[in-house]
Amino acid sequence: MKHLMQKEVDKMKPVVVMTDSEKTQTDDVEVVHIPLIGIxxxxxxxxxxxxxxxxxxxxxxxxxxxxxxxxxxxxxxxxxxxxxxxxxxxxxxxxxxxxxxxxxxxxxxxxxxxxxxxxxxxxxxxxxxxxxxxxxxxxxxxxxxxxxxxxxVASQSAALRIHDMIVDGEVDALTFMSPSAVDAYFKHYQPVVIPVVAIGPVTKAALDRYRQPCVMPETATKEQMIAKITEMREWNEF
Missing domain, CATH: 3.40.50.10090 (Rossmann fold)
Known part of the structure; x- marks a missing residue:
């Protein structure tokens, strides 16, 4: 029973795609790690x-x-x-x-x-x-x-995977940590309707060039990005 209850709680967490190369540990959201950029x-x-x-x-x-x-x-x-x-x-x-x-x-x-x-x-x-x-x-x-x-080095297969997940309604929020990652996705696909979070102003400027609406955390850290997503979730903004 406890296991089933935990699964129900997990389903309530927003699913967030992290597009950078570093794994993220958090209990606040369900992270799907899909790096858009290799080196x-x-x-x-x-x-x-x-x-x-x-x-x-x-x-x-x-x-x-x-x-x-x-x-x-x-x-x-x-x-x-x-x-x-x-x-x-x-x-x-x-x-x-x-x-x-x-x-x-x-x-x-x-x-x-x-x-x-x-x-x-x-x-x-x-x-x-x-x-x-x-x-x-x-x-x-x-x-x-x-x-x-x-x-x-941009990964087109990663961009395709993210696109397919968004089309299938499997993603609640999408994050970007660099202009290179922004280019890797939006050179192939149109702006998305789910919430997008940019880590800072330079990445936001790259998203602006593709006319992709986005928000930023107050501090340029992944922890603050996740906090921003959970805050938006609490205010029913997605």
Whole structure:
């Protein structure tokens, strides 16, 4: 009987498709994990090996993992990160960030940087698709090496699976954590009528370009995205 009651409770939870590459643990919603983007690691650029920098700046968990696997000989004095996931990945390696912006995007990083990067040498390991504002900001104040670590690879089969689930009424909400994931889905399919949650303003802007209505959490974390979905559910917004 207890097992049957638990199954009924589970049916009442909103079904949420998470489209990023990291598994999500939560009891608040039923998560269906369908990554829209994979990564292709790029060859090591030997010109950057054995260099020393004033700052190493990391903007994603993928950048942390690939950089320390492939560029372990690079040394640095201080670390800056964007996002709690990036910071936690560093902490798992026994490293501590010296600077992290209050909101997890390049624009806030730039706004809160002050003069700490002026006249400094910076290492910026990123995706091929990384947006340019941070690189431009650092280059205007000192010397920066932009090392391309990987390129995002869209999964058309994942997009099709999500589309089919939406058509069959099996999804209550859809989440996006990056513009690349937005492109991976909406280059093939029309805007959807179920609630869509963007992790932050950059991803929301990508959804806006496809005329897809969406909402954002107050803080750019997956936990807050889930909280936003459960709040909408309580207010009968879907």
């Amino acid at each position: 292709e690691k790029l060859p090591v650029q030997s010109d950057y090996l054995h260099r020393h920098y004033d700052w190493l700046i990391l903007t994603s968990k993928n950048a942390v993992e690939i950089f320390f696997d492939n560029y372990s000989d690079v040394t640095f004095d201080r670390l800056a990160v964007i996002g709690t996931k990036t910071r936690k990945s560093l902490e798992a390696k026994g490293l501590t960030a010296d600077f992290m912006p209050s909101v997890f995007d390049q624009e806030t990083f730039i706004a809160e940087a002050g003069s700490r990067f002026d006249g400094c040498s910076c290492c910026l390991p990123v995706s091929v698709k990384a947006r340019p504002p941070l690189h431009r900001f650092l280059a205007a104040r000192g010397q920066v090496d932009r090392i391309e670590l990987y390129r995002p």
